[in-house]
Amino acid sequence: MIQTSNLSKVFRTEEVETLALSNINLHIKKGEFVAIMGPSGCGKSTLLNIIGLLDNPSAGNFRFIENEVAHYTEKQRTKLRKSNIGFVFQSFNLIDELSVYENVELPLVYQKVPVSERKRKVAEVLKRVQLDHRSKHFPQQLSGGQQQRVAIARAVVSNPNLILADEPTGNLDSANGREVMDLLSELNQEGTTIVMVTHSSSDAERASRTIQLFDGHIVSENHKKQVNKAVQTEIL
């Protein structure tokens, strides 16, 4: 699903040039659950942004579901992103002025999904994250865990092939964090590919593979035996 070769990213300001990623070679298969770990500033989020088609690499190749996207324009990236990727952020990034329902509905609005179908899909996914009774609430009226569940609901409502989670439990207490991780695991079980950046090794435990980044390089890759069915089929 995702294949990078010699991927690099350089950030330039007027005075400084920072190498955020250097020669990253990564292959993520459909249905995998990959955790990316590493100290602050090692390039985790940069990698996630590139995988999430929010940013272009400075050099190297990047194939995303059979497309070479390294030099895609913003418009092309947006188009591909809309229908294939869902995002979960550490700080939830819900829009305060919109209700739970409206927040979850938003990706479908931008995909021009008809209203009746939107209603059905949002109801379905809210039920799934057990927040159907909160659909009229606004983000500030919810607990952190609930907010992150809304964010996950928003990420999966359009049925994406890939979910990118940037420290999804970073702002949550352990109970709420566990709930969120359960939800992500569940989604993965059902076949959604997940790439997650995390500082928490217990969260990383849930992944089928952990990638360690340091100063923009991949320093180790650690496979777990337990692989979900979808991956097995792909391997077979």
Place this chain on the structure above:
Amino acid sequence: MIINNLKIAYRNLIRNKGYSFINIVGLAIGMACTILLLLWVNHEMSYDTFHNDPERVYQVGNYQTWNGKRNAMPNLPTPLIDALKEKYPEIKYATHFNAWGENLLLEYNGKKQYESIKGADPDFFKIFNFPVLQGNIETCLNDINSLVLTEKSAKRIFGNENPIGKTVNIDNRQPLTVTAVVKDIPTNSSIRFELLMPFELMRKANPWSENWGSHNYFGYAKIAEGTNIDVLNEKLDQFYIDHVDKESEKYAFLYPLLKRHLYYLDNSPSKITQVKMFFMIAIFILIIACFNFMNLSTARAAKRAKEIGLKKAIGATYPQLIKQFIGESLLITIISANFAIILAHLFLPQFNSLMNRHLILDYSSLEFWLIIVGVTLVTGLVAGAYPAFYLSSFNPIMVLKGTFSGGKGSNRFRRILVVMQFILASSLLICTLTIVLQTNYLTNMDIGLNKDNVIAININQQMQKKIETIKGELMRSSFIENVSYGSHRPYYVFSNGWGENWEGKDPEFKPLITYPYVDPEFFDVFKVKFHSGRPFNANNPAADSSCVIINETFAKMISNELVIDKMIHTGNNEDLRIIGVVKDYHCTPNTRKLQPFLLRLCDDPRFLFVRYVEGNATKTVQEIQKICGKYNPEFPLIYNFLDDHYDNLYEGQRATISTLLYASILAIIVSCLGLFGLASFNAEERTKEIGVRKVLGASMNQLILIFSKDFSKWILIASLISWPITYFAMEVWFQDYPFRIDFPFWLFIAVFLMLLIISTITVAYQSWKSATKNPVVSLKYE
């Protein structure tokens, strides 16, 4: 402490260049506009204040009764002034003051020029103070052949010669000798002259004016110190009854000169309406500019929160912080005031030509600095107060812990301010455009007579004698259609009375009838249509000398049936037969009602009207010059095109309109500056939201729409509020116009759309900028 605060204020100014620029430019434009308007207001309010004891100077008025109502008139019977001075010791000085003529031919050393000359009694300079440059001001009007000049007219007539003792000749018959030169009349004087001669001479030339029934001249008086004007006015009310005629329905009174420029003689508002209007606009624009400042400073609050929190934590008190922020706003206002003075200075010439004034920024005058310091202080305090209290009230613990979400709390307040700004801008624009439409309607209205392609020539005594010959010769020209003469320009007749009587008239009903005097060709030259009857007999006018033609309005007063051949008995004991009724036309400017009028044959023509074949204006003027020059060689020809003259009647209104238009445009510019600042703040505040939406796949157009939708909502609310306000305000304004347009409701939508487009363009840049920002940046560091 102060230095520290100044440093912070200065660094804030420099660091936030964009905001500082918007603040300073907005305030400077607003203040410049306010300074200019207040300068004008101050000038209008200062009329006639420069005389000694101006509060003791009065214009003499005369109530005349018609339709059972007292009407305040400025024109008096000539003997009234002398009688008042003689009978009432409270009246210390009194003078006539009137034009002898507008276009009198003055000749000196063979050089001839037209001058307008006024006449006054020797008391004139005891009532009014015009500093004398040469001659003796006490005695300069004593001699019947004396002439007083102003600096300007002396220069015009005598160049560098010393004018004192020199003799000029007026209209080839009257010699006058210069006895004094005074300084030019200040612009804020309602008493104006350039050449002044003794009134005595006018009196001698017009002995008919010495009767109590003829009202011709203006008069002024100065009352003795300590006189109670109310008591004196009560006595004057009895003057005619006591001294002239027991049955008289006329009453003399005194009206304060100080109010005269702003009010009519009956104390109804004249210029004061415009003064109030412009004063309000000045305040409006300043308020809009202040709102900008308040908006932007509170919007920036989050950025200042840390500074405030820290200062509070280390012991700054609430009042200290308030002082700091008020000081900051004063600093910005003072900087803006400097730019405002520069702007005012730059635009003063345009403003002057617009308002037809000669205002100056008099840096040495106390009043000027009072206006500047006043405007600066008020702006600084008004604009700075709310932000100061708001910023100083931050909770330091929240701020320092980083849980403070600055700015949001005052969001609603800012929206209200923006809405209020646009209410003002929208109201101003709707009112202005309504006034524009009404004025266009009045200028382009069919007034019932055709004034295009007509030249009006002023007739003097010499031409009067040869009028039929001149007329005949002009008519022979192939490009002249027809020629007529008369007493007045037909749409500008201010000669009237109320002595008419007719069969079946209610004796209590005394309508004011206008009297234009015309010749038989009048109806053809001005294409006046007849309702019934016939025009005057062109072949034998003498046969119609006791006949009149009236208009429909007058005819309806007489009878609902045919009025032809009915008789009208005039105040001068003449019996006149009605031979025709013309369709109504406007014999006075169409800002007034249709007047009843009575056309008679003219034996004292003042104007010659030449209708030429279209496209032959130049040739016609040459022909007129040739023919009139033959019969009137000493006097250069004075003529103008009637449509130009008519157009000029609306000059004053046009000046008001232009000022209003400029004010509206400025109000919109300043509002949009604020909107721009607020949009950029808003874009900043919504960076996260925009980022999220972008990640979720929103296109740029969708993002820009989100911003515009918000601002459009404010504009819509502002418009909705401004509509009823402007509707009622304009309906009150329309009450003064008997001929008016229907209220232009479509303006509501037009102005709304216009503001919407302007504001969309204003916020477009900010929305575009934030919509094209890389969302990663905004989401990563949340």
